[in-house]
Amino acid sequence: MDTIKVVCGIIYQDGKVFICRRRPGKHLEGYWEFPGGKVESNEDEKDSLSRELHEELEMEVEIKDYYATSNYSYESISIKLIAYHCELIQYSSKLTDHDKFEWVSPEDLLDWKLAPADIPLAKKLLNI
Numbered sequence: 001m002d003t004i005k006v007v008c009g010i011i012y013q014d015g016k017v018f019i020c021r022r023r024p025g026k027h028l029e030g031y032w033e034f035p036g037g038k039v040e041s042n043e044d045e046k047d048s049l050s051r052e053l054h055e056e057l058e059m060e061v062e063i064k065d066y067y068a069t070s071n072y073s074y075e076s077i078s079i080k081l082i083a084y085h086c087e088l089i090q091y092s093s094k095l096t097d098h099d100k101f102e103w104v105s106p107e108d109l110l111d112w113k114l115a116p117a118d119i120p121l122a123k124k125l126l127n128i
């Protein structure tokens with residue numbers, strides 16, 4: 001099975017974390033995720049994350065430390081989901097690939113229907 005490399009941001013503002021819902025028509029529609037996207041070949045992970053956040057959300061962040069990687073096999077594809085901590089610089093509610101966003105307390109993350117690959121990342125934030 002092919003493995004794709006995906007980078008995502010755990011984006012904080014005032015102690016809350018940003019999640020967004022994949023819009024209808026997308027793979028995993030209706031699931032909530034940490035925003036990001038596929039890393040192109042030879043692309044630096046942080047450059048890729050900045051690019052995806054601009055393209056999908058017109059969001060600007062400061063990318064901080066590497067956080068963790070979650071490897072997950074869906075039916076037709078395996079993904080290596082690489083997460084970085086980020087701090088929000090600027091966002092004005094623009095959505096393209098998603099139909100909703102929320103700022104949530106880390107302890108409430110598991111109440112949301114997260115994409116399966118994201119659940120280990122959310123659990124790690126809670127030390128469980």
Ligand SMILES: Nc1nc2c([nH]c(=O)n2[C@H]2C[C@H](O)[C@@H](COP(=O)(O)OP(=O)(O)OP(=O)(O)O)O2)c(=O)[nH]1
Pocket residue numbers: 006007008026027028033034035036037038079081097115116117118
């Ligand atoms: N961006 C992001 N993608 C995730 C997360 N969790 C997870 O399983 N994924 C999956 C969904 C997608 O199959 C893939 C990310 O690709 P992408 O977000 O660039 O998707 P894309 O725009 O190319 O859309 P598509 O081709 O899948 O329709 O990884 C996550 O937290 N963030």
